[in-house]
Amino acid sequence: MSIVLENISKNFGAFSALDRINLEIPEGELVALLGPSGCGKTTLLRIIAGLERPDAGKVLLSGEDKTDLDVRKRGIGFVFQHYALFRHMTVFDNVAFGLRVKPKSSRPNESVIADKVHALLNLVHLDWLHDRFPDQLSGGQRQRIALARALAVEPNVLLLDEPFGALDASVRKELRLWLRHLHNELNVTTIFVTHDQEEAMEVASQIVVLNRGKIEQKGSPTQIYDEPKNDFVSQFIGHTNVFHLEQDDSAWLKNSGIVLDDTDGITAHVRPHHIGVEKLDGNAASPITLTDWQHLGATIRLELSNEGFNGTAKVIYAEMPSDQFKQSRLKRGDKVSVFIRQAHWFNLEKPHAPEAATNFYL
Amino acid sequence: MIAIPQEISTAKTSVTASALRDPDWLKYGLIAVALSFIFLFLCLPLGLVIFQAFSKGLVAFWEALSQPDTLAAIKLTLLTALITVPLNTVFGIAAAWAITRFEFKGKSFLTTLIDLPFSVSPVISGVIFVLLFGLQGVFGSWLSGHDIKIIFAVPGIILATLFVTFPFVARQLIPLMQEMGHEEEEAALSLGASGWQMFFQITLPNIKWALLYGVLLCNARAMGEFGAVSVVSGHIRGLTNTLPLQVEVSYNDYDVVGAFASASILASLAIVTLVLKTLLEWKQGIR
Amino acid sequence: MSQSQIMPGFKPALGYTLVYLSLVVLIPLSTLIFKSLQLSWEDYLAIITHKRIVASFQVSFGSALVAAAVASFFGLIIAWVLVRYTFAGQKFFDALIDLPFALPTAVAGIVLATIFQPNGFLGKLLLDTFGIQVAFKPLGIVVALIFISIPFVVRTVQPVLQEFDTSMEEAAASMGASRLQIFSKIIFPNLFPALLTGFALSFARGVGEYGSVIFIAGNLPYVSEIVPLLIVTKLEQYDMEGATAIALTMLVISFALLLVINLLQHWVRKRSGQ
Numbered sequence: 001m002s003i004v005l006e007n008i009s010k011n012f013g014a015f016s017a018l019d020r021i022n023l024e025i026p027e028g029e030l031v032a033l034l035g036p037s038g039c040g041k042t043t044l045l046r047i048i049a050g051l052e053r054p055d056a057g058k059v060l061l062s063g064e065d066k067t068d069l070d071v072r073k074r075g076i077g078f079v080f081q082h083y084a085l086f087r088h089m090t091v092f093d094n095v096a097f098g099l100r101v102k103p104k105s106s107r108p109n110e111s112v113i114a115d116k117v118h119a120l121l122n123l124v125h126l127d128w129l130h131d132r133f134p135d136q137l138s139g140g141q142r143q144r145i146a147l148a149r150a151l152a153v154e155p156n157v158l159l160l161d162e163p164f165g166a167l168d169a170s171v172r173k174e175l176r177l178w179l180r181h182l183h184n185e186l187n188v189t190t191i192f193v194t195h196d197q198e199e200a201m202e203v204a205s206q207i208v209v210l211n212r213g214k215i216e217q218k219g220s221p222t223q224i225y226d227e228p229k230n231d232f233v234s235q236f237i238g239h240t241n242v243f244h245l246e247q248d249d250s251a252w253l254k255n256s257g258i259v260l261d262d263t264d265g266i267t268a269h270v271r272p273h274h275i276g277v278e279k280l281d282g283n284a285a286s287p288i289t290l291t292d293w294q295h296l297g298a299t300i301r302l303e304l305s306n307e308g309f310n311g312t313a314k315v316i317y318a319e320m321p322s323d324q325f326k327q328s329r330l331k332r333g334d335k336v337s338v339f340i341r342q343a344h345w346f347n348l349e350k351p352h353a354p355e356a357a358t359n360f361y362l
Numbered sequence: 363m364i365a366i367p368q369e370i371s372t373a374k375t376s377v378t379a380s381a382l383r384d385p386d387w388l389k390y391g392l393i394a395v396a397l398s399f400i401f402l403f404l405c406l407p408l409g410l411v412i413f414q415a416f417s418k419g420l421v422a423f424w425e426a427l428s429q430p431d432t433l434a435a436i437k438l439t440l441l442t443a444l445i446t447v448p449l450n451t452v453f454g455i456a457a458a459w460a461i462t463r464f465e466f467k468g469k470s471f472l473t474t475l476i477d478l479p480f481s482v483s484p485v486i487s488g489v490i491f492v493l494l495f496g497l498q499g500v501f502g503s504w505l506s507g508h509d510i511k512i513i514f515a516v517p518g519i520i521l522a523t524l525f526v527t528f529p530f531v532a533r534q535l536i537p538l539m540q541e542m543g544h545e546e547e548e549a550a551l552s553l554g555a556s557g558w559q560m561f562f563q564i565t566l567p568n569i570k571w572a573l574l575y576g577v578l579l580c581n582a583r584a585m586g587e588f589g590a591v592s593v594v595s596g597h598i599r600g601l602t603n604t605l606p607l608q609v610e611v612s613y614n615d616y617d618v619v620g621a622f623a624s625a626s627i628l629a630s631l632a633i634v635t636l637v638l639k640t641l642l643e644w645k646q647g648i649r
Numbered sequence: 650m651s652q653s654q655i656m657p658g659f660k661p662a663l664g665y666t667l668v669y670l671s672l673v674v675l676i677p678l679s680t681l682i683f684k685s686l687q688l689s690w691e692d693y694l695a696i697i698t699h700k701r702i703v704a705s706f707q708v709s710f711g712s713a714l715v716a717a718a719v720a721s722f723f724g725l726i727i728a729w730v731l732v733r734y735t736f737a738g739q740k741f742f743d744a745l746i747d748l749p750f751a752l753p754t755a756v757a758g759i760v761l762a763t764i765f766q767p768n769g770f771l772g773k774l775l776l777d778t779f780g781i782q783v784a785f786k787p788l789g790i791v792v793a794l795i796f797i798s799i800p801f802v803v804r805t806v807q808p809v810l811q812e813f814d815t816s817m818e819e820a821a822a823s824m825g826a827s828r829l830q831i832f833s834k835i836i837f838p839n840l841f842p843a844l845l846t847g848f849a850l851s852f853a854r855g856v857g858e859y860g861s862v863i864f865i866a867g868n869l870p871y872v873s874e875i876v877p878l879l880i881v882t883k884l885e886q887y888d889m890e891g892a893t894a895i896a897l898t899m900l901v902i903s904f905a906l907l908l909v910i911n912l913l914q915h916w917v918r919k920r921s922g923q
Contacts, residue, residue: 051548051655071551071655078552084545088567098553101563153553381822381831382815389734396730397742399723402771403796404745407752407760410770414763453669460662474911475670478678481907482900483857484754485877489884489896490677493684498889500680524673544656557657579750586753588860593881606755606860613759613864625756632751639751640744 001062001075001156001189002027003048008057010043010213017043019213021057025206030183031191032204036236040213041193042081042161048191049159050074061156077150079160083142085134091145092117092130098153120148123182140171151186160192164199176203197237201225209233231346234269241275241316243268243343252287252306257340265345275318276339277302279330286335288316293330300325304336408629415626418619426612426623434600435608435624438516442604443584446523450580454531455573461532462539463547476532479525487525488593491518514596519604522590527583534576535569542568571646575639582635586628678900685897688890696894701870702879709876712787713855716794721848723795724802725840731803732810746803749796754860761793762864785867790875793861798851805847809840809917842920846913853906857899 008021017040025031033041046052048059050071059067066074086094095117099108108116121127124144134142143163150158163179164172180203183190194200200207201221209216209224209232216236217229228234235242243253245266258268280286292303296319304316316338320328330336384392416423426432460466461473479487493499495512505512512518546568550560566573588606595602597611605624612621685693696702730736731743749757765772765783775781783789813836821831859877867873876899883892 049552051552053655071548072554072556076552078549080545080549082545084549086546086549086564097550097555097563101550101553101555101559149549149553381826381828382818384733384828392726393730393734393736395723396727399727399799400742400745403799404748406764406770407757407796408745408748410760410764411756414760449669453666456662456669457666459658460666463656464659464663466663472666472670474907475674477907478674481853481857481903481910483859483877483903485857485859485880486681486896486899486903489880489892490681492884493889493893494677494680496889498887500683521673521677525677528669528673547656551655551657560657582751586751586756588753588755588758589877592859593884606753609753609755609759610864621759625759628753628756632748632753632756635751636744636747639747640740 003157003189003191004058004060004063005044005048006058006060008044008047008054008059010040010047010052010054016213018047018054021213021215023208023215023218025189025191027189028187029189030180030203030205031189032200032207033191033193033210034197034200034207034236035195035210035216037195039210041195041210044210045159045161045191045193048157049076049078051078075153075156077153077155077158079143079146079150079158079163081161081163081165083134083146085142085146085149087134090131090133091121091126091137094134094145095120095149095152097149116152120152121145123151124148138171139167140175143167143175147182155188158188158190160190162194163192164194164196172199179203201237209236211236228269228344231267231269234344234346239272239317240269241272243270253340256338258343265347267346268343269346270340270343272301272317272319273299274340274342275316276341277304277318277320277328277330278337278339279328280335280337284335284337286337288336288338290330290332290334290336291315292332293325295322298322302330304338408633411622411625411629414618414622417622422619423623423626426617426620427627429620431599431603432605432608432620432624435603435605436627438519438603439585439605441516442520442523443581445520446527446584447577447581449524450528451531451573451577453528454533454535454576454580457532458535458539461536463544473536476529476536479527479529484526484587484589485593487590488522491521491525491594495521513594514598514602516602518594519591519602522594523584523587526587526590527580530580530583531573531576534572534579538569538572539565571642575642575646578635578638578642582631585631681893681897681900684889684893688894692890693894696891697898701874702876702895704871705874705876705879708787708790708872708874709856712790712794712875713852713858716791716798716855717848717851719791720795720798720802720851721844724799724847725806725844727799728803728806728810732807746800748800749798750800754797754858755864757796757861758793758864761796761861762789765789765792765865784865785869785873787866787873789865789867790862790873793865794851794855794858797854797858797861801850801854802844802847805850805917806840806843809843813839839920842913842917846910846917849906849910849913853903853910856906857903 003023003025005021005023008018009016010018021040021044033044035041043052047054050059050066050069054067057067058065061074071078086097089097096113099113099116102108118127118130121130124147126141126144126148129137129141129145134145137145147158147160147163160179164175167175176199179190179192192203201224204221206218207221207224208218211232217224217233219227224233224237228237231242234240243258245253245268253268258270277290287307289305289307290302291305294301294303298321299319300322302318302320302325304318306314306316318338457472457476461469492513494501495505495518496502497506497513499513512521546564547560550564555563585604586606587604588610591604592607592610595604595607597603597607599611603611605628609621609624609628612618612624688696727746731739731746762769762784764770765775767773767776767782767784769784772782772784775783781788783792817835817839818831821835826834857877859875859881862875863878866875866878868875868878876895880892880895880899883889883895
C-alpha cells in the first residue's frame, strides 16, 4: 500500500509538532523517519496509523483519503515502542488477539488461528515460547512477538515506533539486520521511527530526516550521506567538522585544499575521513598538532589542534584506516599537515539548537 | 605494612554499621512501644467485641441476633450495600476511564471533587439530604404532597450511603490506570478490537484486582456507615435501622448482649474485609 | 503521557461521571450553601457565636489536634517498626493497622466506651492507679480519635519510609555521621512531609468524626459535646437554621483542610520524586 501525506499539521497546545508535512511513500519501501527527540517523528507515525488525528492535512492510503478512518479499519500493523504486549495473555494469545476480535462473519475458526499463529511464531523463530507470558521474555523476544502480533492481521503497512530503542546494543545490531531481511521476505510497506542515524542508514531503503516538525531531506542513505541538503542533515548524519569562513582563517583553509572561489556558502562541513593527515618533521612550522588519537576498530580517529585561528585553539577531527595510521608512525605531539579532500558548503541562515551543532562525538 | 590499612578498614566498617543500624535496646524498645500500642488500641477492642457478644453464652447471642428488629436491620444493610456498591463501581470505572484516558478542561477539579466525601463529616453528608428532601427541605412540601418519603425512609439511607462511599472505587482505579498507560489498549485497537472488546479483554483483566479492592472497601463502608445514615434514618426499629444503627439503639437501651451481637457481625465483616484486603494487596504486589 | 484521541468512550464515561456526581454530590452539597444564603449575616453570626457552639468547636478542634499529635508520634514509631525491623507476626500487625478503617465507627464507639468506662477493663485500671477517668470526659474523645487516626498516619508514612533511598544513610555514614545525626538530619526531614500529611488527614477526620466518639464522650454541653453531635441535636429539635449554619461552617473548614492536604500531598510527591 502506498502512503501519501498532504500538508499534515499537528499542534499540541502552542507547540507545533508537525508543520505542513508532505511525503510520498511508494509501496514496498522500508522507510526510516529519522530525527532528534521532539522532532515530531512519532507523532507523524501515529497519524499514519490513525492513533492520532492531524489538525490539518490528508492521509491517503493507496490513493484514497483515509484521514478520518478509525485505526481499527486502516489495515495497519503497529509495533509500540515498549511493545505493549498484553501482560495477562500468553505469547500465543497475544499473537492470536487480532484474529479473535474479528467480527464473527470474518473470524477464522480456532484451528485456522492456531496454524496461523504458529506460522507467525516460526517466522520470528520463537514458536517454542508460545505458552510463556510477556514478563518471562527478554527484550529482543518481546520485540519479535510484538512484530508477529502486528503481522497476524495481515497489515498493508507495518509501522514501528523506535523498534530497537529499548534493547541492548548487541541485540539491537542483530535485530536491525533481521528486520531488513524480514522486509525483503514479506515486502510489506514498512515505516519505522528512530533517532539513531546509524540504525536508519543500516536498515532503511529510504530515510526521511525530520527536525522541528519539518522534513529536512528525503532520500536513500547514500543520497542523505553524500549530498546533505542542509547543514542540519550534514551534522545529524555522520560526523562533521564545521568551519566558518568568517570566524576561521580562510587562508589556512585554502592552503588545506578547500576551493573558496566558486562557492556561495559561508560554512564548510568536512567529514573526518575527508581529511588527510601527514606527519611533518619536528622542526617544520605548522600550526597543527596531533593531540590525541583513539582506536575505533578499522579506523583511527585523530584529534588535531589548530593554533592558527584567532589565537584560540580549534579541534579538528580526522579519520584514517588503522593500517595507514600504523605506516604513518604518528604519535601524540607530532606536528602535522592537513589536506581537505571534500567539503559541503552551507549558508547558515539561523543557528540551530546547540545540541545539533555540538553533537560531535559524544 | 599490610596489616595497618586492614585494621583501619575494619574499624571504619564497624563505625559505619553502627551508624546505619539502630542499637538493640532501641530496636526492641520501639517494637515494644509499637506492639503495646497496637495491642491496646487494636487487638483489645477486637477481642472485646467477640467476648461481649458471647458473654451470656451462645444461646443469648443467637437469640439477640434472631430478633425481628435485628433481622430487619441485617436485611436493610444488605439491601443498601446491594444497591450502592454496583452503582458506585460503575461510576468508579467511568470516572477513572474519563480521567486517565482523556484530556479535558476541569479535570483536576473533577479529581478533587471525587475525594470530597472523604473530607466531609459523615453527619454533614446526612444533613445535606435532610435539607434537600426533609419536611422543611427544598423538595419537602412537594414530596409530602405526593406522599413520597425519602428522609426517615430507605431511599434516604441509600442516598446518604451513596454519597459517603462513592470515591472508593474511583480512587483505587485512577492511580493504577494512570500508571498503566494506554499502549496496550491502543495495541488492541490497532489490531481491530472494538471498544468493548478492548475494555473486557485488555483493560478489565489489568485492573481487576484494584477494582475488587475498591469494591471491597466500598462495601465495608456501605455496610458500616453510621453518622450519615443516622441523620437520615430516624431510627425506626424494624424499618429504617441498619445494623450499625441497631448497635446504637440496643446499646442505648442497655441491651449489651444485643448491641454486641450486632456489633460482632459488623466486626466479622471488618475482619473478612481486612483478610481479603491483605490477600488483594498481595495479589496486586502492593507493599 | 500524551492524550490519545482514538480511545473510545469519552462521552459516555464523562457524561455518566458528571451526571452521577451532580446528582449524588453537587446538588445535595449546593443545597447546604443555598439554604445558608437564606440566613442573614447577623443571624449566622448569632448562631455561630453562641456559647455552646463555640465551646463545641473548641472541644472538637482541641481533641482532634491532641489526638492527631499523639497518633502522629505513635504512628511514626509503628511505621518505623513495621518497615525497618523484622519480627514474628509482623504481617498480622501490619494488616491490623487498617482495623479502624474497616471497623464500623458505631462498633468502635461502643467497644471503646466499654473498655474505658469507669468499671471497664482499662477504665478501672486508670481510675484506680492514676485517678484518671477517660470515658464521658474530653479525654474519651481524644482516645476515640487516636483510634481512628492511627491508620492515616501509618499508611502515609509507611510507603515513604519503604521507598526511602537507604544509600543516603550510607552516604551520611561514610561522611562520619552518627545514628542520631542520620535520623535527625537525613531520615526525618524526608519523612516530615508525609508525617505532616498524616497529621492533617487525622485532624480533618477527627474534626468530623461522629460514630466512634459519641458513645465514649458523655456529650455534656460546654464540656464534651462535639460539633457533629450538636448538628444532630439541632436537627432533632427541628432547628434547621442552626443545623445549617453549623454544618456550613464545618464544610468550609473541611474544604480548607482538603486544600491544605492536597498541597501537602503534592509536596510529598515532589519530595519523593514521583
